Amino acid sequence: MKPIVIVGPTASGKTELSFQLARTFQGEIISADSRQIYKYLNAGTAKPPGQWVPTSSGEEYLSDAIPVHLVDFLDPNHSFNVGEYRRLSQSASEKIKARNKRLIMCGGTGLYIQAFWNGMDPLPLGNPAFRQKLEQAARENGTEKLHRKLVRVDPEAASKIHPRNIQRLIRALEVYELSGKPISSYWSKNIFK
Known part of the structure; x- marks a missing residue:
C-alpha cells in the first residue's frame, strides 16, 4: 500500500485533509510536527484533539477514532531530536504496516519528513x-x-x-x-x- 505524505505551511489544512484521507483509505496518521509531540501544548500547535486509549499493546492516541502517532507523548521540558523522531516514526510505520493500514504522514517539519524517508547518519546524543x-x-x-x-x-x-x-x-x-x-x-x- 503506497503511503500518503501531506506537507505544507502552518494553518494550510494539512491535518483536516489527513483525517479525510485516513477515513477514505483506512489509514493511520504519523505526525511530522515538531510541536505536536509535546503534552499540554494544544494551543498554537493545531494538535488534533484526542485521547490516550488502552490497547492490547499499550496505549495509543486516538482522534476521531483514528490512531495518530507521535503526538502528545513528551513532556515539554524534555528535549527531542530528529534522530529520535526517525526511530519512533519508523517504529510507528511498522505498526501501521502490521495492521494492514495506509500510512499517512502529515506535518510541516521538513527535517522530520526527510529523515523518515531518506535516513541520516546518526547524530551524536545530546550532552x-x-x-x-x-x-x-x-x-x-x-x-x-x-x-x-x-x-x-x-x-x-x-x-x-x-x-x-x-x-x-x-x-x-x-x-x-x-x-x-x-x-x-x-x-x-x-x-x-
Missing part, C-alpha cells in the same frame, strides 16, 4: 551539561552571540538557523562540539538530497 552551559550563555549574552559562534564553525547551518532559534542553535553547536563535524555535513549527505 546536557554542554546544553546548560550554552543556555546560560544565551540568557546572559543573548542568542546572537551563539549565532556568531555558529557562523564561525558552520556557516551553512548558520545561514539556515534564525539567530533567535535557541533550540536549533544549541543543537548545531552541540553536534559540532561532540563530533567535530558541522551539523550541515549531516544534512548534505543524507537529508537534503
Whole structure:
C-alpha cells in the first residue's frame, strides 16, 4: 500500500485533509510536527484533539477514532531530536504496516519528513551539561552571540538557523562540539538530497 505524505505551511489544512484521507483509505496518521509531540501544548500547535486509549499493546492516541502517532507523548521540558523522531516514526510505520493500514504522514517539519524517508547518519546524543552551559550563555549574552559562534564553525547551518532559534542553535553547536563535524555535513549527505 503506497503511503500518503501531506506537507505544507502552518494553518494550510494539512491535518483536516489527513483525517479525510485516513477515513477514505483506512489509514493511520504519523505526525511530522515538531510541536505536536509535546503534552499540554494544544494551543498554537493545531494538535488534533484526542485521547490516550488502552490497547492490547499499550496505549495509543486516538482522534476521531483514528490512531495518530507521535503526538502528545513528551513532556515539554524534555528535549527531542530528529534522530529520535526517525526511530519512533519508523517504529510507528511498522505498526501501521502490521495492521494492514495506509500510512499517512502529515506535518510541516521538513527535517522530520526527510529523515523518515531518506535516513541520516546518526547524530551524536545530546550532552546536557554542554546544553546548560550554552543556555546560560544565551540568557546572559543573548542568542546572537551563539549565532556568531555558529557562523564561525558552520556557516551553512548558520545561514539556515534564525539567530533567535535557541533550540536549533544549541543543537548545531552541540553536534559540532561532540563530533567535530558541522551539523550541515549531516544534512548534505543524507537529508537534503
